[in-house]
Amino acid sequence: MAKVQFIKSADVKPWLAELAQQHRVFAPAYDGEALIFRPFDPELEVVLDRAATMPPKKTVFPQSEMLVDFTYSKDPEDLSRVRIEARETLPEGKTLVFGSRPCDVRGFTMFDRVYLSEKMTDIYYQARRRNTLFISLACSTIENTCFCHWVGSDPCDHTGSDVLAIPVSGGYLLESVTVSGEKLLDSQLLADGASRKAEADKFCHEIAGLLGSTRDLSQAPEKLLAVFDNMEFWEEVSAKCLSCGACTYLCPSCYCFNITDETSGMKGKRLRSWDNCMSAQFTMEASGHNPRPTKAHRLKNRVGHKFSYYPAIHGGVTSCCGCGRCIKSCPAGIDIREIVLKAINFAPAAVEE
Amino acid sequence: MPVLKGKELRIVGFLCNWCSYGGADTAGVGRFTQPTDLRIIRVPCSGRIDPLFIIKTLMNGADGVLVSGCHPRDCHYAEGNFYARRRLEVLHRFLPILGFEPGRFEYTWVSASEGQRWQQVVTRFTEQIHKLGPAPKIAGPEASKTLRQMEAAL
Amino acid sequence: MKYQQELKDSIRKALPDLDVVIAWSSGFDPLHATPHFIRRDEDIDRLEIGPLCVHNLATYLPGLRGKKVGIVVKGCDSRSVIELLQENLIKREDVTIFGFPCTGVVDQTKVRKALGNAGRVDFCQVASQTLVVGAGGTEHKLRLSKVLADKCFSCQYPNALLADHFVGEKISPSVAEEEGYDDLAAFENMPLDERFAFWQKEMDRCIRCYACRNACPMCVCRDHCLAESRDPHWLSQEDNVRDKWMFQLIHAYHLAGRCTECGECQRACPMDIPLLLLKKKMNKEIKELFQYEAGVDPAATPPLLSFKMEEENIKEREW
Ligand code: SF4
Ligand code: SF4
Numbered sequence: 055m056a057k058v059q060f061i062k063s064a065d066v067k068p069w070l071a072e073l074a075q076q077h078r079v080f081a082p083a084y085d086g087e088a089l090i091f092r093p094f095d096p097e098l099e100v101v102l103d104r105a106a107t108m109p110p111k112k113t114v115f116p117q118s119e120m121l122v123d124f125t126y127s128k129d130p131e132d133l134s135r136v137r138i139e140a141r142e143t144l145p146e147g148k149t150l151v152f153g154s155r156p157c158d159v160r161g162f163t164m165f166d167r168v169y170l171s172e173k174m175t176d177i178y179y180q181a182r183r184r185n186t187l188f189i190s191l192a193c194s195t196i197e198n199t200c201f202c203h204w205v206g207s208d209p210c211d212h213t214g215s216d217v218l219a220i221p222v223s224g225g226y227l228l229e230s231v232t233v234s235g236e237k238l239l240d241s242q243l244l245a246d247g248a249s250r251k252a253e254a255d256k257f258c259h260e261i262a263g264l265l266g267s268t269r270d271l272s273q274a275p276e277k278l279l280a281v282f283d284n285m286e287f288w289e290e291v292s293a294k295c296l297s298c299g300a301c302t303y304l305c306p307s308c309y310c311f312n313i314t315d316e317t318s319g320m321k322g323k324r325l326r327s328w329d330n331c332m333s334a335q336f337t338m339e340a341s342g343h344n345p346r347p348t349k350a351h352r353l354k355n356r357v358g359h360k361f362s363y364y365p366a367i368h369g370g371v372t373s374c375c376g377c378g379r380c381i382k383s384c385p386a387g388i389d390i391r392e393i394v395l396k397a398i399n400f401a402p403a404a405v406e407e
Numbered sequence: 408m409p410v411l412k413g414k415e416l417r418i419v420g421f422l423c424n425w426c427s428y429g430g431a432d433t434a435g436v437g438r439f440t441q442p443t444d445l446r447i448i449r450v451p452c453s454g455r456i457d458p459l460f461i462i463k464t465l466m467n468g469a470d471g472v473l474v475s476g477c478h479p480r481d482c483h484y485a486e487g488n489f490y491a492r493r494r495l496e497v498l499h500r501f502l503p504i505l506g507f508e509p510g511r512f513e514y515t516w517v518s519a520s521e522g523q524r525w526q527q528v529v530t531r532f533t534e535q536i537h538k539l540g541p542a543p544k545i546a547g548p549e550a551s552k553t554l555r556q557m558e559a560a561l
Numbered sequence: 562m563k564y565q566q567e568l569k570d571s572i573r574k575a576l577p578d579l580d581v582v583i584a585w586s587s588g589f590d591p592l593h594a595t596p597h598f599i600r601r602d603e604d605i606d607r608l609e610i611g612p613l614c615v616h617n618l619a620t621y622l623p624g625l626r627g628k629k630v631g632i633v634v635k636g637c638d639s640r641s642v643i644e645l646l647q648e649n650l651i652k653r654e655d656v657t658i659f660g661f662p663c664t665g666v667v668d669q670t671k672v673r674k675a676l677g678n679a680g681r682v683d684f685c686q687v688a689s690q691t692l693v694v695g696a697g698g699t700e701h702k703l704r705l706s707k708v709l710a711d712k713c714f715s716c717q718y719p720n721a722l723l724a725d726h727f728v729g730e731k732i733s734p735s736v737a738e739e740e741g742y743d744d745l746a747a748f749e750n751m752p753l754d755e756r757f758a759f760w761q762k763e764m765d766r767c768i769r770c771y772a773c774r775n776a777c778p779m780c781v782c783r784d785h786c787l788a789e790s791r792d793p794h795w796l797s798q799e800d801n802v803r804d805k806w807m808f809q810l811i812h813a814y815h816l817a818g819r820c821t822e823c824g825e826c827q828r829a830c831p832m833d834i835p836l837l838l839l840k841k842k843m844n845k846e847i848k849e850l851f852q853y854e855a856g857v858d859p860a861a862t863p864p865l866l867s868f869k870m871e872e873e874n875i876k877e878r879e880w
């Protein structure tokens with residue numbers, strides 16, 4: 055049985071301060087005009103009334119992280135012999151993210167299928183994923199860019215979260231999702247929330263209603279494959295794309311990376327850093343050949359991967375959580391929904407005799 | 408190190424091969440006493456110096472950067488230092504927006520025969536940098552942790 | 562917008578000789594426009610001009626070399642087209658320029674701030690210097706004077722400086738030139754250490770998406786940028802302020818004397834980093850030193866690609 059507690063709005067900060075004793079706590083706060091997840095600081099205003107510019111992706115999947123640090127040393131007897139000493143650098147410590155949105159956190163479940171599969175485990179990812187807890191907040195406003203309901207989610211979805219907070223009068227209802235989440239709900243600042251459960255349910259029902267009608271994407275995997283070789287289609291939908299990395303880096307479910315060695319003198323580190331399929335370098339081969347030479351090829355991959363290739367190997371799950379960030383923050387106003395629908399509705403022109 | 412008391416600072420000099428590097432050599436051969444903070448990087452021509460070299464040098468923690476080339480009209484490649492003059496002047500005016508004191512970077516002209524002048528230039532620039540003290544340093548990857556402190560300072 | 566129909570007619574006439582005309586249309590919600598590529602006659606109907614047409618479409622021109630391209634430009638955008646011509650990056654005979662008198666475009670960051678957490682936008686209209694936005698069941702009235710882009714308040718060239726087809730009456734700039742650099746002057750009044758701290762704080766949130774670079778009409782290296790080059794190795798892959806800030810200086814420097822101050826870099830930045838400040842500083846110094854502005858005269862040579870034996874404004878550093 056999930057534990058259900060209530061917290062007064064005014065007690066959120068004191069509660070976070072409490073939690074910060076055992077965790078590195080991140081909460082949404084402004085940095086300039088951007089709303090990002092920042093280390094909790096009692097002096098910072100925690101902003102919960104809109105979705106953050108940037109999802110809390112960095113907490114589990116840092117923009118750049120050291121995998122190995124290494125040192126070269128020369129054998130004094132035989133200078134042509136160089137030894138390399140390498141040390142694995144696994145992340146440590148517990149992290150807690152407060153105020154993530156259901157779509158943000160659902161994104162990590164897309165990572166999990168890839169990095170924590172039966173065949174392969176990414177130990178760096180695993181270490182952070184295990185040690186990071188999420189207290190997500192159900193959305194109370196719907197933006198034009200939100201479409202979580204198209205991809206099987208909703209504003210009160212708790213998938214991937216440890217606790218789900220739902221706005222109720224005077225504060226939030228806190229519902230544990232996992233055992234670790236339940237342990238977070240022990241504070242003196244919290245009161246039993248059972249009596250407010252009905253109010254919370256009503257809230258979730260109403261907010262889901264605001265999302266409006268959904269679209270059937272079941273044909274997307276197949277239809278996107280059908281236009282795979284239709285470069286004219288892709289050139290047209292990508293014409294205004296600038297081939298930057300904004301959409302992928304802001305996407306809670308984009309997980310690609312690059313590995314590079316940064317060496318200085320006899321020391322160095324092997325880094326894993328974000329990479330993205332919209333970049334020309336992403337598929338650049340050592341020979342100089344690039345199998346995805348144009349932005350049309352790249353955008354095809356971004357859309358195709360999320361709505362066709364990923365679902366094809368992961369039980370039909372779309373690897374887009376409908377957060378809308380790629381739409382909202384795209385400098386060219388590319389709308390991924392429009393592209394998917396266009397592919398679904400695409401009827402090849404009748405072949406002329 | 409007669410002019411300077413205390414610790415050396417990190418000063419990087421970009422010198423053109425044909426004039427200023429020769430000038431520095433002349434000063435050395437003439438055994439003119441000079442401060443030892445400067446580390447010289449020889450480049451073919453002052454026109455080869457991308458202003459970004461200087462910015463990167465400062466970002467990587469140098470306390471001062473000095474550029475010296477052939478006097479205008481004396482460029483080995485005829486025009487290199489004319490282009491350089493424009494670029495370097497723009498840089499000199501641009502740097503303060505980043506928070507670097509303008510005096511952390513200077514450019515000048517020294518010919519191969521001007522050993523004495525080289526000595527003066529180095530001495531004067533080194534003194535200038537010592538007056539400014541160590542340059543501001545960029546925080547490492549842990550920058551986000553110091554974000555709050557910086558915000559408080561603004 | 563007043564001249565929209567006229568513009569459509571003008572495009573309709575020219576379209577048969579062109580592969581594509583780049584304009585704007587309504588975007589993902591009523592509050593956003595989006596670049597619109599017109600290939601067929603029916604695409605013309607969706608064209609819209611007005612204060613939401615923030616994108617500088619000149620960015621697309623170098624990528625369309627070899628094609629016959631029509632482009633609709635605001636005054637500031639036309640400067641980017643001119644600069645591209647100055648640098649021989651596009652051919653004059655390949656571009657057909659459609660101009661109109663521009664009365665300013667919004668800054669979406671300001672709009673977002675003014676609207677607050679308004680929820681879903683249902684409509685957006687411009688009426689007498691006001692942007693009327695219907696969102697979450699409420700009508701929000703935003704004075705244009707509060708939400709226009711900063712550049713528009715100091716705009717000197719509201720009419721395309723170069724156009725093959727100009728619709729409407731040319732208008733004159735509404736402000737004196739000097740006012741455009743007030744924000745820079747204010748910043749330069751801050752002590753040096755605070756400026757240094759400012760950039761460290763601002764650059765810290767950069768995610769290295771390079772939207773700033775890719776949106777810039779004058780960043781033409783595109784897929785061959787230094788930022789991602791391993792040899793030479795200017796930047797590491799680390800997530801630190803030094804590399805992120807350094808990239809902005811690479812950008813500012815590669816744009817020195819070429820930047821037309823369209824503001825696209827800053828507009829494109831999803832993290833709202835005030836990048837334009839660096840470009841404005843560069844432009845201001847270049848203007849003072851060489852009396853030069855980029856993208857004003859198709860025949861002019863950018864100042865850092867030329868020199869004078871005796872420079873009027875450079876005092877030799879004889880010391
Ligand atoms: S879709 Fe938008 S954000 Fe993504 S690469 Fe293209 S221009 Fe950039
Ligand atoms: S693809 Fe776009 S809408 Fe989908 S999860 Fe990523 S950023 Fe959000």
Ligand code: SF4
Pocket residue numbers: 635636637638663664665666710712713714716717718719720
């Ligand atoms: S700067 Fe001038 S031309 Fe450009 S959008 Fe603003 S008002 Fe229009």
Ligand code: SF4
Pocket residue numbers: 776777778779780816819820821822823824825826827837840
């Ligand atoms: S640097 Fe920025 S303001 Fe200058 S031309 Fe490029 S995008 Fe426009």
Ligand code: SF4
Pocket residue numbers: 766767768769770771772773774829830831832833834836
């Ligand atoms: S657009 Fe902004 S976040 Fe992206 S690389 Fe440029 S400065 Fe960084």
